[in-house]
Amino acid sequence: MTDTSEATSAQRGGMLDLLNGFVVELRNAGLPVSLTENLDAMEAVQHIELEDRDTFKYALGATLIKNHAHWRSFETVFEVYFSLRGPEYKIGEGGDDTDIDDLWRELQDAQQQGEGKGQGGMDGMTPEEIAQMLMQALMNGDQGMMRAMAKQSVQRFAGMEPGRPVGGTYYLYRTLRNLDLDNMLEKMMEASQQDAPDQLTSLEKRLEKEEFQDQIEKFKGEIESEIRRRLVADRGAEAMAKTLRKPLPEDVEFMHASRDEMSSLKKALGPLTRKLAARLARKRKHKRKGPLDFRSTVRHSLSYGGVPAEPKFKAPRVAKPELIVIADISGSVAAFARFTLMLVYAIQNQFSKVRSFVFIDGIDEVTDYFKATEDIQEAIHRVNTEADVVWVDGHSDYGHAFEVWWNEYGKDVTAKSTVLFLGDARNNYHASQAWVVKEIQAKARHVYWLNPEPRSYWNTGDSIVGEYGAHTDGVYECRNLRQLEAFVDLLA
């Protein structure tokens, strides 16, 4: 860092501190940032104009974040840490002279010229007028206008008070409730239908609808970041960074994932399975050589005058296990079962055969759903809707399910089979029938149990994972994708 830095040392010192804090926060959020990357970031910011927020953000992103799945976490931390600080973002006060406010006033003037109501701020408007303006902004996809609307909406509806110990989601809820975005989509569709010269075809309708939905999502994002900005201004970046910290997709717990997190999990699963499959294939290919091939070694020793200078090895025997998955798909663990099944089927060519069974208190084989289609998502959907898994009341009964399974399919377990149980073993105090697992272990090559609950919850309440676990080769905690991936790697 020599030639180009023209900043005064004081400025640089301030920037250095800020960046250091930022990196510490990134690490706290679970993002791996090495020392060299930290130094690179510091050098990078000297080459760009700090006023240009977007470039600044990309400069930091390019030097600090080397995995796209981490980008969202990075963005959150960035917004908190380098949020626009200044008096206009104080809670409770109206902004005075930002561009957005100017734009806002301009728009309002234009809007109200005909109506003769010439006053600033959103306070003077009825909810209908606000809705009307918002609809126009959304339909035109006008970013500046949407940002201005978001700002005004938060100011008017969120009811934020300095120092109030309430989370951002509360304010978000209040703002959204007042804006009534749910009906907005329909209204927008109607309006576009009227504006169109001809009747819209269903294709056009579909496209319009998706675009409007997208705009609404964007608007929600604007509101969220507006609330975040105000909270940061109120409480300081360090305090907010902690509360806003979002887990990385691979650290999201299956059992407590929100809908947003679920979809990001699903997205993360695709690349993950691809990588896993590539890694396993490579592992298989480059595995250690087989045992010494004595005959071949002796034969080749002839060319060295009878000295076995070049040892020859047998080709390794590739033993692909046959996999039997038995999964609990009752409410609380359904998401976990779904992800595990998806992962297993995505790498099914690593096994000679995969059979899968799902149960709640009854049990059903779902192997055919996966055979019938190439689309794993569709198969999973069929598992959720079509599988016959309820016997009495639809509460988990491991004991009954296992007993039925043993009577019907127990004979299919061979010395080549690896049996995988998925579930939290919360048996609602029914009989455990753990002898089934014991019988399976006696016949199968391996028996594993994956539990999506934190280890500290095991064997509390009606969880009897210990009782089953005693007859397996291992019970593994599988709360997130990272743990699941590690296990599958071990399995195949």
Place this chain on the structure above:
Amino acid sequence: MTTIPDATAPADAAPRFESVQQVRDALRDVDYLADDGIAGIAYLADRLQKPILVEGPAGTGKTQLAKSIAEITGAKLIRLQCYEGLDESKALYEWNYKKQLLRIQTERGENEDWTDIQDDIFSDEFLLTRPLLEAITSDEPVVLLIDEVDRVEVETEALLLEILSDYQVSIPELGTIVAKQIPLVFLTSNNTRELSEALKRRCLYLHVDYPDLERERQIVLAKTPGITENLADQVSRIVRSIRQLDLKKAPSVSETLDWARTLMLLNIETIDEQTAKETLNILLKYQTDIAKAAKELTVDE
């Protein structure tokens, strides 16, 4: 676009670009529509003299970015296509052993000292340069493109480390060859496996995703001469909609362009459901995806 020498910078590292805006404008001139991130990171890579690791789905213009940068800087593009089994002799350098053998044979009989011969046959004359070595020994400015780096084995990645961080290659018989000029290096990856930390650490990271609606429309307009605004708009909107489906392989930008060209050739001015359905096989390459998209596009809401 030529390089503009900067008085304050060291002579060996005259920056290629003046500002982020300049990069973006220049790229636009060669029909590559960069977004904020792409232009900014290309600019930074030049200033920091660091390689760029470009990741993203196939067909989003990762390779094209390197080509376009080469075009606007007037640099020579040297490309190393990676594949499984790539080794030193294909990536870095190789001794021209046939020529070495000839050299030894021609001298046979005359009483030449072996050490002389040895010095002679391990000299520049007998060295075959491969892309990486070529990139740093070249006198003219170079853009080095290491394509699909995720295809080589983890062990082979190590070959790249020296050149990426220090812009030099060590050859045991010759010593270390240091770059005459610092090339601008692009590594692309389709993300089929996790690259090693060591490699990532040395690079700036750029994720190129599918472009947003507006940018894709611009791309279609720029790359498909003669297309109407209306058709370009429709094409990009439908593609965007299809990308939101849960598909095996979402349509890439290059497939979007293929589709736009096809529609042009078919003299289609507005896309209705029927034409969309009939030409889907240009956008999508899996039968299940085509079936799914066709179903989705025709279902009435």
